Amino acid sequence: MMARMSTSQAQGASGNSKSAFFTMEDAKASFNLFCCVCGIGSLAMPSNYARAGPLYASIALGFMIFANTYATLKLSKVMLVAPSSVKTYGDLGEWALGKWGRFFTVVSQMGVCLLVPIAFLVLGSTLLDVLFPDSFSQVFWIIFMAVMVVPVCLIPTLKESAGMAFAGCMGTVIADIIAVSVLQYNMRGHPSIPSPDVSLHQVLTCFGNLALAYGAAIVVPDLQREHSQPQRMPRVVxxxxxxxSVFFIAVALAGYTAGGCQLSGNILYSIVSTSNPLGLAPLGFSADRGAVVM
Structure with missing residues (x-):
């Protein structure tokens, strides 16, 4: 009798998890994915509108939302039918296209792993120079940051590095919110925002910034392999x-409506001058130093 009851309870729990739109495990996988994707690319969202204007920037953002959602969804579905030996992004490339498939996927993955940290180190060194002006050169800050993150790079799995991914993600989200708030507050009452003089180069740069903002494909195989019900991962993705994408749109519009085409390539550079951190911001206002430091 007890065995029957436990079996029926297990079946009921399994049925509930299958019928639920989003389970706790789905939420954990979604949170991991959010932390991996939502990074410094969001800081450049307002500058996309400042460069390309509302029309072209919206078209570019809409295209990138569709392309990345579709590609990541298909990647997740392919992982469902792949054999159990396929565990990584490189394994998937080899299973689909042979040795050349592995070559191209690994090379693209190495490119991301090389270029994204460079962007992090350059941005971080600039910000540290703003926080501690006249302390060290930007080259020193880059080397210092690179040495400090070596232990983080040696963490082997996503589960073990979840806390650090959360810290990095929340740091960026908080920076977005504070920077947009500082812009909106200090630019309140301004006349109509100036429109950009759009060129092909500016539109292409907009696409480049958006490509940096999205990058979910690399982590999907690992997250899907760790999920107890991988068939639910397409919905999670x-x-x-x-x-x-909704967060990106909100940051982009909030920043653009405050400064128009006057915004810098990174929203943080619009609220403080990197050459004179204690002076006026590039848009002509003096931001609260506490907000800038935060």
């Missing part, structure tokens, strides 16, 4: 990418 779509919902998460759409939530991230």
């Amino acid at each position: 779509v919902v998460t990418i759409l939530v991230i």
Whole structure:
């Protein structure tokens, strides 16, 4: 009798998890994906509108939302039918296209792993120079940051590095919110925002910034392999990418409506001058130093 009851309870729990739109495990996978994708690319969202204007920037953002959601969804579905030996992004490339498939996927993955940290180190060194002006050169800060993150790079799995991914993600989200708030507050009452003089180069740069902002494909195989019900991952992927995209749109519009085409390539550079951190911001206002430091 007890065995029957426990079996029926297990079946009921399994049925509930299958019928639920989003389970706790889905939420954990979604949170991991959100933390991996939502990074420094969001800081450049307002500058996309400042460069390309509302029309072209919206078209570019809409295209990138569709392309990344569709590609990540298909990647997740392919992982469902792949054999159990396929565990990494490189394994998937080899299973689909042979040795050349592995070569191209690994090379693209190495490119991301090389170029994204460079962007992090350059941005971080500039920000540290703003926080501690006249302390060290930017080259020193880059080397210092690179040495400090070596232990983090040696963490082997996503689960073990979840806390650090959360810290990095929340740091960026908080920076976005504070920077947009500082812009909106200090630019209140301004006349109509100036429109950009759009060129092909500016539109292409907009696409480049958006490509940096999205990058979910690399982590999807690992997250899907760790999920106890991998068939639920396509839904998790779509919902998460759409939530991230809504956040990107909100940051882009909030920043652009405050400064128009006057915004810098990074929203943080619009609230403080990197050459004179204690002076006026590039847009002509003096931001609260506490807000800038935060």
